[in-house]
Amino acid sequence: MNLSKRARLLQSLTREEWQRDDWHWQMSHRLTSLQDLRVLWPEWRPSPEQEAVAQRYPFAVTPYYLSLMQNPSALDPIGRMGIPQASELQDAPVLFRDPLAEETHSPVPGLVHRYPDRVVLLLNGLCPVYCRHCTRKRFVGIDVAAASRQQIEQWVEYLRATPAVKDVILSGGDPLTLSDARLEEVLSAVSAVESVEIVRIGTRIPVLMPMRVTTKLCEMLSKHHPVWVVTHFNHPAEVTPIATRACQRLLQAGCPVNNQAVLLRGVNDHPDILEDLLRHLMRIRVRPYYLHQCDLIQGIEHLRTPISRGIEIMEALRGRLGGLAIPQYVVDLPQGGGKVPILPNYILSMSPTQTILRNFEGRIVAYPEPTYIPDSYERPRRPRGGLSDQLANLNPEPLIPK
C-alpha cells in the first residue's frame, strides 16, 4: 500500500492522539488522498468514481475530524459529510455551479452584496475539511489563496462608499484558517468603516478543527466587538468536548455563537437526530439559528432532502423542544432570490372575527380577533367572513358568491 508520510504517522498514533491540541499540526497532517484513508480502514478501497470526484472537488480531512468517523462509507454521517462519494458526479440539470448567484452579486471581486444592509467577504478558499455539501464547491480547495491587501483595500473602499451596509460577514473558505495577524488586519480595516455596525464570522472551525480557537485568537477577537460567530454543526457526534471548549472560549470572549445546520439526507434528516443535535447545542450555549434546505449546488444531489421532509421534521420538533432550541428552517432561493423561511402551516383559516389555528398536537383552536381594527392599520374589513366565520355561523353567507 502506497501511503503518504502523514498517513503513516497517523497509523502509528491512537485515535485520541489524532485529536492533538495543535491546529498547525492538524492543518499540516490533513489527509488529501483517498488512498490514505486505508490507514484507518485497511479493507476499504475508494472506487474509480470516488477518485474522479476528488479530482473535481478536492478532498481534505483533518486527523481530528477523521477521529469522529466510524467508517468512510456513505452510511456514516460524518463520513458522508467528509468523504467524496461517486454520486457527486451525477448532476441533475436543476443544479448550479453558483446557486446563490454570488458572482453576479459581486460589485467588487470577493465581496457579495445581495441584501441592502449586509455584505459577505470571501477571505479565502481554504478549509480544514472540504465538506461534500459545501455551497462554494466551485472554488473551495481549488482557489485557496487569501485575499490580498489590495483586495481588502477595495472592499474597504466599497464599504465607505456604501453606508447602507451595516453588517459584514467574513466568510470563505474558512476565515479562521488565516493567521491571527491576518484576520486582525481584516477586522481592523472593516471595523474602522464608520457605518459598519457588526462583523460576523462564518466558520466551521469549531466543528472541523476546534483547536484553532485558541485563547490568543479569542483575545484578539474581543478587541473588535461586536463580533458574532456563526458556525455549522450538523450532527450530534460533532459536539465533542474539544468543540465545546472552542465554543465556550468564543462565548467567554463575548462573541455570541449561533449555528446554521444544513438538512442533509443520511446525516440529520430525522427528527430524533436533529433533536439530539439541538439539545447538545443548547447545553453548550450555542443558539440554533438556521436549518438550511440544501442549496442547489452541483455535486450534492445525493445529499438533498425534499422540502416536505424538512417541514415534517420542523413539525415534529415543535412539540419536543422549547422555542429557543428551534432553528428557523429556510430555503435560500436559487439565482440570488434570498432566504425564505418555511413553517408547517398552523393557520387553518382567518376571518375578521377569528383565526383558526392548529397546535403541535393537532388540536384546533380559535383565536378571537379584537373587536376593533385600529385606524392606523388602514385595512379594509372584508365584507364576508372566512371559513372560521362560516363554521361558527357568524356569517353564513357562502364564501364564493353565487
Ligand code: SF4
Ligand atoms: S468549512 Fe464551510 S466553506 Fe469550507 S468546505 Fe465546509 S461548508 Fe464549505
